[in-house]
Amino acid sequence: MLWKSLEGKSQLLLFSTRVNRHLRFTSFTIFIFVLLVLPDVAFGVERFPPPQFDDHELPVTTVPEPRRDLYEYLDVAALLAALSLASYLALKKRSRRGVFLLGIFSLLYFGFWRKGCVCSIGATQNIVLALFESGYTAPITVIAFFILPLIFTLFFGRTFCAAVCPLGAIQDVVAIRPIKVPSWLEHALRLLPYIYLSAAVLFAATGSAFIICEYDPFVAFFRRSGSLNMLILGACFLLVGVFVGRPYCRFLCPYGVMLNLVSKASKWHVTITPGECIQCRLCEDSCPFGSIERPTQELRIHNRAEGKKMLAILISLLPLFIALSSWLGVLISPALSRVHATVSLAERVWLEDTGKIEETTDASEAFRRTGRPTEELYNEALTLKKRFTFGGGMFGAFIGLVIGIKLINLSIRRRRMDYEVNRGTCLSCGRCFSYCPIEHVRLKKSS
Amino acid sequence: MCTIKSNTMQEKRNIITRRDFIRNGVRGSCLLALGGVVGLLSSRSRANNTVWQIDPYRCIACGNCATYCVLEVSAVKCVHKFAMCGYCKLCTGYFEPQPNALNTGAENQLCPTGAIKRGFVEDPYYEYIIDEPLCIGCGKCVKGCNAFGNGSLFLQVRHDRCLNCNNCAIATACPSQAFRRVSADQPYLLKGKD
Ligand code: SF4
Ligand code: SF4
Ligand code: SF4
Numbered sequence: 001m002l003w004k005s006l007e008g009k010s011q012l013l014l015f016s017t018r019v020n021r022h023l024r025f026t027s028f029t030i031f032i033f034v035l036l037v038l039p040d041v042a043f044g045v046e047r048f049p050p051p052q053f054d055d056h057e058l059p060v061t062t063v064p065e066p067r068r069d070l071y072e073y074l075d076v077a078a079l080l081a082a083l084s085l086a087s088y089l090a091l092k093k094r095s096r097r098g099v100f101l102l103g104i105f106s107l108l109y110f111g112f113w114r115k116g117c118v119c120s121i122g123a124t125q126n127i128v129l130a131l132f133e134s135g136y137t138a139p140i141t142v143i144a145f146f147i148l149p150l151i152f153t154l155f156f157g158r159t160f161c162a163a164v165c166p167l168g169a170i171q172d173v174v175a176i177r178p179i180k181v182p183s184w185l186e187h188a189l190r191l192l193p194y195i196y197l198s199a200a201v202l203f204a205a206t207g208s209a210f211i212i213c214e215y216d217p218f219v220a221f222f223r224r225s226g227s228l229n230m231l232i233l234g235a236c237f238l239l240v241g242v243f244v245g246r247p248y249c250r251f252l253c254p255y256g257v258m259l260n261l262v263s264k265a266s267k268w269h270v271t272i273t274p275g276e277c278i279q280c281r282l283c284e285d286s287c288p289f290g291s292i293e294r295p296t297q298e299l300r301i302h303n304r305a306e307g308k309k310m311l312a313i314l315i316s317l318l319p320l321f322i323a324l325s326s327w328l329g330v331l332i333s334p335a336l337s338r339v340h341a342t343v344s345l346a347e348r349v350w351l352e353d354t355g356k357i358e359e360t361t362d363a364s365e366a367f368r369r370t371g372r373p374t375e376e377l378y379n380e381a382l383t384l385k386k387r388f389t390f391g392g393g394m395f396g397a398f399i400g401l402v403i404g405i406k407l408i409n410l411s412i413r414r415r416r417m418d419y420e421v422n423r424g425t426c427l428s429c430g431r432c433f434s435y436c437p438i439e440h441v442r443l444k445k446s447s
Numbered sequence: 448m449c450t451i452k453s454n455t456m457q458e459k460r461n462i463i464t465r466r467d468f469i470r471n472g473v474r475g476s477c478l479l480a481l482g483g484v485v486g487l488l489s490s491r492s493r494a495n496n497t498v499w500q501i502d503p504y505r506c507i508a509c510g511n512c513a514t515y516c517v518l519e520v521s522a523v524k525c526v527h528k529f530a531m532c533g534y535c536k537l538c539t540g541y542f543e544p545q546p547n548a549l550n551t552g553a554e555n556q557l558c559p560t561g562a563i564k565r566g567f568v569e570d571p572y573y574e575y576i577i578d579e580p581l582c583i584g585c586g587k588c589v590k591g592c593n594a595f596g597n598g599s600l601f602l603q604v605r606h607d608r609c610l611n612c613n614n615c616a617i618a619t620a621c622p623s624q625a626f627r628r629v630s631a632d633q634p635y636l637l638k639g640k641d
Contacts, residue, residue, distance in 0.1 A: 048535055065607070072496060130491070151478075154481075365622075370505070
């Protein structure tokens with residue numbers, strides 16, 4: 001019985017292969033025919049006239065709508081509310097607990113619920129693109145995300161960083177055992193955000209890439225999916241963040257650069273002590289981000305004179321320094337320009353056309369299929385390259401300026417009588433409050 | 448002692464007023480600058496957001512759409528413009544280049560997930576419908592349809608799934624620069640005329 005059925009099956013198989021061969025042959029001839037008769041146009045032409053059916057209705061192509069705008073306005077409202085609350089909690093209420101809880105809320109809402117996109121940090125690039133590219137207009141919500149934290153910082157300091165930014169919040173919760181970064185290293189690393197920001201501006205202005213979004217280390221967590229590399233990078237940041245308070249905020253965040261500068265001019269700002277500093281030094285090491293500055297010692301007279309001389313030299317060298325780094329920027333601009341897809345495509349096509357490279361890439365094949373003349377592509381790439389030469393120069397000059405000012409700043413001795421926060425780098429998180437004995441007096445009084 | 452103290456107090460106050468003065472000036476100019484940026488941008492801005500979409504006439508169906516999206520299963524799916532379709536019996540978007548048989552057997556299909564449903568309409572016409580939940584946006588069918596058919600199958604970002612990332616990960620990886628931002632009012636770039 002079993003044997004019989006097997007036999008039957010094998011016979012069936014034999015039969016079907018014969019049929020298959022036949023079919024294959026016919027379909028193959030059809031293919032050859034199609035190949036010969038019809039030119040291979042990439043995007044399909046009407047090779048077979050669509051039939052007219054009498055009693056068959058054509059299905060419609062569905063077009064599901066994007067998320068409603070309403071949600072976006074809700075996001076802006078949430079941002080506004082969170083900023084106000086953060087400023088109130090940090091400056092008026094002086095409650096670390098409140099700031100922390102609000103941070104958790106922001107992490108959940110802006111981070112995990114809204115998937116961390118769009119964020120104020122990335123919105124910078126939209127603004128730059130909108131300013132430089134007339135074809136692009138930034139949506140109002142994106143403008144709001146960029147502007148609102150800056151305005152709040154201008155009045156209250158970086159309360160955005162304290163409790164609203166989801167990237168800051170996720171680092172804040174893991175900052176368990178922060179160590180002190182040596183001051184020279186801190187100063188050096190704090191230059192990185194400037195470089196990152198100017199690179200981001202350069203690439204956004206030329207329409208090449210949004211590198212802040214591309215290399216956002218935490219957005220993969222917020223989305224709970226993403227490329228493995230970014231997940232690993234994010235995990236590394238969080239791991240480092242256990243021992244170094246908020247590594248991304250301090251040593252990378254490009255938006256933080258602007259917040260830092262703006263916060264220096266803020267009208268109000270959190271203070272360590274609610275009253276007069278009594279120089280008890282209790283708060284000295286309380287800031288995990290190294291933002292508390294000690295009172296300066298009185299300087300000796302001759303030291304002062306020397307310092308002044310040094311300062312004069314530095315200031316007179318500044319233009320030279322800027323010119324030099326601007327020249328360096330122009331030098332590396334060809335490499336920078338390759339980030340733009342059109343430039344790298346043009347270079348690839350050129351290499352292929354001049355026979356320097358044999359194999360083609362997806363991109364060059366795609367280009368050739370469009371039938372666009374290569375001249376057009378080359379011209380477009382050339383204009384872009386020119387923009388990059390200029391942009392590279394500006395990029396270099398800016399970095400030169402920043403480093404120069406940093407050096408000058410380091411050699412200026414500001415007089416400080418008390419323990420104070422550094423208005424630029426302080427994130428208004430409120431950790432230092434409870435270290436101050438005056439604060440305890442205040443709390444006792446108010447309760 | 449007392450005079451020294453009052454001296455330092457005085458000094459402190461001086462420093463503070465000087466700093467405040469500078470701060471006020473800087474703050475004023477910052478506000479002006481921000482206002483300028485907002486004014487400039489909002490004069491040209493749109494109330495509507497933008498979303499990402501694929502220009503089907505640029506897409507070469509390279510397969511990146513299936514792998515580069517930040518979502519586990521790509522937000523890009525194949526869509527079918529039925530009015531352009533030839534309703535071919537031998538659909539080159541549906542069948543392997545050399546199918547064993549012109550039936551719905553999985554081994555004959557181009558689609559790795561069997562997301563295209565083939566249905567008989569009338570002789571010799573067949574209808575092909577995308578089962579979207581199954582589609583992974585690999586573009587294999589699109590390639591086949593473009594090469595030998597009418598090109599009525601093409602890839603689109605499906606906005607019920609897309610997160611509308613500020614920087615679409617596929618757009619960065621797309622070799623043909625087929626991705627672009629379009630207004631959320633008209634979020635699709637469908638082929639053919641309506
Ligand atoms: S420094 Fe940047 S990442 Fe950190 S909290 Fe502020 S804006 Fe967010
Ligand atoms: S990445 Fe670009 S070319 Fe490739 S399938 Fe997607 S849209 Fe088409
Ligand atoms: S915008 Fe984001 S979710 Fe949408 S297709 Fe691109 S990568 Fe995928």
